[in-house]
Amino acid sequence: MITKKCPQCRANLEKVKFDIGYGVEVESLHCRKCGFNITEDNRLKTAISSLREQMSKEIKIVKIGTGLGVRFPNDVVKSYKLKKGEEIVLKPELDGIKLVTS
Numbered sequence: 001m002i003t004k005k006c007p008q009c010r011a012n013l014e015k016v017k018f019d020i021g022y023g024v025e026v027e028s029l030h031c032r033k034c035g036f037n038i039t040e041d042n043r044l045k046t047a048i049s050s051l052r053e054q055m056s057k058e059i060k061i062v063k064i065g066t067g068l069g070v071r072f073p074n075d076v077v078k079s080y081k082l083k084k085g086e087e088i089v090l091k092p093e094l095d096g097i098k099l100v101t102s
């Protein structure tokens with residue numbers, strides 16, 4: 001392993017892992033002296049795609065009045081701060097539908 005130096009203060013960087021949620025860890029280089037942090041792009045991308053996998057959920061279509069709706073799990077409601085009456089945008093994608101919050 002090559003020891004990298006901090007671009008700001010030239011101290012040795014230390015390998016650390018941090019949790020970005022749902023038990024997904026990203027390895028990054030941290031400077032103890034000045035607090036500088038580097039995360040390699042590909043590591044972050046891998047972590048984000050695995051986070052996406054973790055967050056994918058199956059939800060059931062339910063009958064609401066005369067129409068149909070879906071019920072969002074509580075953790076999704078919390079992490080996206082969804083509110084009753086709020087409008088979200090439905091976007092067609094190649095593999096399905098994407099819901100976009102404003």
Ligand SMILES: [Zn+2]
Nearest residue numbers: 006009031034
């Ligand atoms: Zn530093």
